[in-house]
Amino acid sequence: MTSELLYNTLDDLDDEELSIFQWFLQLPNNVQGLSAIKKSRLQTTNRCNTVDVMVQTYGFPGAVQVTRTVLEKIHRKDLLQSLPANSSGPEGESQEKNNMILLQSEKCMMALLQLDKM
DSSP states (O other), X not given: OOHHHHHXXXXXXXXXXXXXXXXXXXXXXXXXTOOOOOHHHHTTOOHHHHHHHHHHHHHHHHHHHHHHHHHHHTTOGGGGGGSOSOOOSXXXXXXXXXXXXXXXXXXXXXXXXXXXXX
């Protein structure tokens, strides 16, 4: 699978739906263990750039997972059939593990910063 699959899915959204889709990407915990995308990275993006930002942020399996979640939230379940139902597997598990490690590292850094302020 390629990013083209995600692009084709987003291409079926009208401009308002794309804007709402991007808004959901900015919310924390859309998918457990995956972080939100900063507003500045999505502010002037088109469909291609949105796909690129999602894949850079989540990896391909995570981008598919987030896309499926957001499509459900914006009531476009009709587009889910074009995406794989399960984006996990060795690559997906690896990405999830990396995301959990990153989250733990961020928590450790925050704790260290708090200690440094004391």
